[in-house]
Each structure stands twice: as C-alpha cells, then as structure tokens.
Amino acid sequence: MSVVETVAAAALLLGGAFTLVAGVGLIRLGDVFMRMHASTKAGTLGVGLVGLALALTAEEPGVASRAVGCVAFLLMTGPVGAHLIGRAAARVSGRTGKDDAS
Numbered sequence: 001m002s003v004v005e006t007v008a009a010a011a012l013l014l015g016g017a018f019t020l021v022a023g024v025g026l027i028r029l030g031d032v033f034m035r036m037h038a039s040t041k042a043g044t045l046g047v048g049l050v051g052l053a054l055a056l057t058a059e060e061p062g063v064a065s066r067a068v069g070c071v072a073f074l075l076m077t078g079p080v081g082a083h084l085i086g087r088a089a090a091r092v093s094g095r096t097g098k099d100d101a102s
Contacts, residue, residue: 008056015049018042032089040082047074 025038051071058064089095
C-alpha cells in the first residue's frame with residue numbers, strides 16, 4: 001500500500017465518520033439551528049474528505065478534477081444555503097439573536 005493510498009483511506013474513513021456524525025446530529029439535536037449547524041459543518045467536512053479520497057485514488061485526471069469541482073461547489077454553496085435556512089427559521093420563530101447571548 002502506497003502513501004497516497006494510505007492518505008486516501010484515512011480521508012475516506014474520516015469523511016465517513018464526519019458524515020455519520022452529521023446524520024446523528026440531524027436526528028438527535030432538537031432545535032433547527034443546532035440541526036443546521038451539525039449538517040453544514042460536519043457534513044461538508046465529511047463530503048470534502050470523501051471527495052479528496054476520490055481525487056487521490058482516481059486514475060483519470062477528469063475524474064479527479066470533477067471530484068475537486070464537486071467539493072469546491074459544496075464549499076461555496078453550503079454556507080449560503082445554511083445562512084438562508086437559518087434566516088428563514090429565525091424569521092418564523094422570532095429569534096433575532098440579540099437576546100439569545102445571555
């Protein structure tokens with residue numbers, strides 16, 4: 001097993017673990033804001049690590065570039081989507097964040 005395969009295997013295992021934690025967070029956490037946090041942070045990192053593992057082990061450059069492109073797209077759109085969901089949930093629930101700090 002080469003060094004690249006070892007790094008790819010570690011990234012794949014860590015990515016799967018972070019994705020599992022994101023899924024458990026969606027089920028276990030009660031508030032929409034906590035669920036959103038779990039899904040965006042852990043889920044994005046998990047999918048990013050799986051994409052890194054794919055890019056490292058891909059034999060064709062086209063597959064590796066598509067994997068990197070998918071991860072880049074996820075990193076650009078994940079925070080925007082989470083912000084929009086959080087803003088909509090805050091408007092519906094009436095939470096402004098000003099009184100929540102204490």
